[in-house]
Amino acid sequence: MNLTLVFFLGLVIALIGVIPPGLLNMTAAKISLKEGHVRGIMFSVGVCLIVIVQTYVAAIFARYLSSHLEIVDILQRVAFVIFVLITVYFLLIAKKQPKQQIEPRVRSKHSRFFQGLFLSSINVFPIPYQAYMTVTLASFGWLKFDQTSIISYVAGAAMGTFVMLYVYIFFFDKIKDKSITSQKSMNYLIGGITGVISIVTLINIIKEL
16 A cells, blocks of 8 residues: 555545634634744644544554444444534534634643643544544555554644644634635535535445445
8 A cells, every 4th residue: 555645545534624613723723813823833733643642543443343344334324424414514504603712821832732732632533533534445445454554644644634723823814804605615615525425435335235
């Protein structure tokens, strides 16, 4: 397996996972706006260190699941329903939410680094998300569960997370000032991405029937 491809897959999948506005990317953006880009980046580095651990754990779990296909079949169907519901929500239901104000209370670069570690630690979504995605990639033959491939994938996931946090940090001024039309565009983008994932998941389910 081409390790560059595995790295790129990890990067893209992590990018997709961090695109929706959430606690980590919005906090990174707010810290950058109020305290400067350096502290925002320190926060992001802390986040990415935990992502490395979470993605590695997810890959090991996925390796176990790959030898228990009956569990994978159940997870695929559950994931398909979840992705469809997310797609419907962002395309048809989501409204512009009022912006939550996050007031920074500490100034130290090291404090922001440890804050990134902490907030990323309590955000456990990447583990089931990455476990499902790695099982799916393995089912298509795009990822093998040898140690080298896992490390390459984990490195890509960490880089993808950092890149998206970086985008939020340096472009949040433009994002937060956009009108509701742009918010709808973001909803459509997220819904489109989850829609594609839903279709890929459905194809995979049909292939295994």
